[in-house]
Amino acid sequence: RNSGRLGGLNPENGSANDSKNLRVKLVLLGDSGVGKSCIVLRFVRGQFDPTSKVTIGASFLSQTIALQDSTTVKFEIWDTAGQERYAALAPLYYRGAAVAVVVYDITSPESFAKAQYWVKELQKHGSPGMIMALVGNKADLQEKREVSAQDGMEYAEKNGMFFIETSAKTADNINQLFEEIAKRLPRPPAS
Numbered sequence: 001r002n003s004g005r006l007g008g009l010n011p012e013n014g015s016a017n018d019s020k021n022l023r024v025k026l027v028l029l030g031d032s033g034v035g036k037s038c039i040v041l042r043f044v045r046g047q048f049d050p051t052s053k054v055t056i057g058a059s060f061l062s063q064t065i066a067l068q069d070s071t072t073v074k075f076e077i078w079d080t081a082g083q084e085r086y087a088a089l090a091p092l093y094y095r096g097a098a099v100a101v102v103v104y105d106i107t108s109p110e111s112f113a114k115a116q117y118w119v120k121e122l123q124k125h126g127s128p129g130m131i132m133a134l135v136g137n138k139a140d141l142q143e144k145r146e147v148s149a150q151d152g153m154e155y156a157e158k159n160g161m162f163f164i165e166t167s168a169k170t171a172d173n174i175n176q177l178f179e180e181i182a183k184r185l186p187r188p189p190a191s
């Protein structure tokens, strides 16, 4: 079942959140190489192109999705652009973010350990009430898997996070990741 529709709905959709149109800042965190940029590219452009490494830098990419209740959610997606190497800068980057997506690579236990480090950082320094998702990416590489889905799920559950395994390469669960986040956003009261 494919609930949400993707599309460039109202790309510049006013400034304020109202009950039908939400706008949220989303940050991606995780080890370099786990596929953060590829996840964003897959979601925003519907492409997987490992050769075009986008460096988003100081800016962000945005994408709007429509939910079945006709709410639209505009994600302003901030990639770390390498800032994961400078832990001291991280709070500047995730400050004000309503959503944090922590990514690891299912073939890399080191990246799973790093994801847990980021979760602890966010628990200490993130916005209160931040929605956090744990993403095991590269799920297409089953034969090289070294982190079980069970381990990811249990860790996420213990930390009040939403968990999903994705593949930016095959597009598996990429839209679902953002749809599930959208469903969990607090709705402002209808006016």
Ligand code: GDP
Pocket (backbone or CB within 6 Å): 030, 031, 032, 033, 034, 035, 036, 037, 038, 039, 049, 050, 053, 137, 138, 139, 140, 141, 166, 167, 168, 169, 170
């Ligand atoms: P980032 O440093 O976290 O932004 O990682 P990138 O998005 O640059 O991806 C790092 C490498 O992983 C690239 O060579 C991608 O082609 C590869 N990659 C990303 N996502 C996937 C995936 O879902 N499956 C596979 N097999 N490779 C992926």
